[in-house]
Amino acid sequence: xxxxxxxxxxxxxxxxxxxxxxxxxxxxxxxxxxxxxxxxxxxxxxxxxxxxxxxxxxxxxxxxxxxxxxxxxxxxxxxxxxxxxxxxxxxxxxxxxxxxxxxxxxxxxxxxxxxxxxxxxxxxx
Numbered sequence: 338x339x340x341x342x343x344x345x346x347x348x349x350x351x352x353x354x355x356x357x358x359x360x361x362x363x364x365x366x367x368x369x370x371x372x373x374x375x376x377x378x379x380x381x382x383x384x385x386x387x388x389x390x391x392x393x394x395x396x397x398x399x400x401x402x403x404x405x406x407x408x409x410x411x412x413x414x415x416x417x418x419x420x421x422x423x424x425x426x427x428x429x430x431x432x433x434x435x436x437x438x439x440x441x442x443x444x445x446x447x448x449x450x451x452x453x454x455x456x457x458x459x460x461x462x
Contacts (some may be wrong), residue, residue: 339363346456351408357418359433366414375429387444430455
């Protein structure tokens with residue numbers, strides 16, 4: 338099990354940037370694939386990005402590819418989501434997630450096991 342706490346959400350104008358952080362507790366952080374999902378009002382939770390345990394491989398949804406960058410620091414047991422060129426439609430609650438079993442490229446089809454509480458990102462048009 339791993340506990341996840343997100344931070345860094347807020348209000349930003351369209352075209353702006355935000356960086357989300359997710360601090361994880363647990364001795365086996367480096368064995369987990371880590372990622373981000375988001376959920377807008379009235380919509381299902383959707384995959385955003387994921388990163389392999391080593392940080393060498395990343396996987397993005399088409400809607401954020403080229404604008405968002407996921408990274409991790411295993412020494413700090415933290416994963417980041419750098420969001421640039423934000424759009425109104427990026428407005429959502431963003432959730433950090435972790436799973437030691439779901440493969441990186443399956444994250445858009447399977448929900449991971451561990452979740453944070455979420456952080457709100459609001460993009461004004």
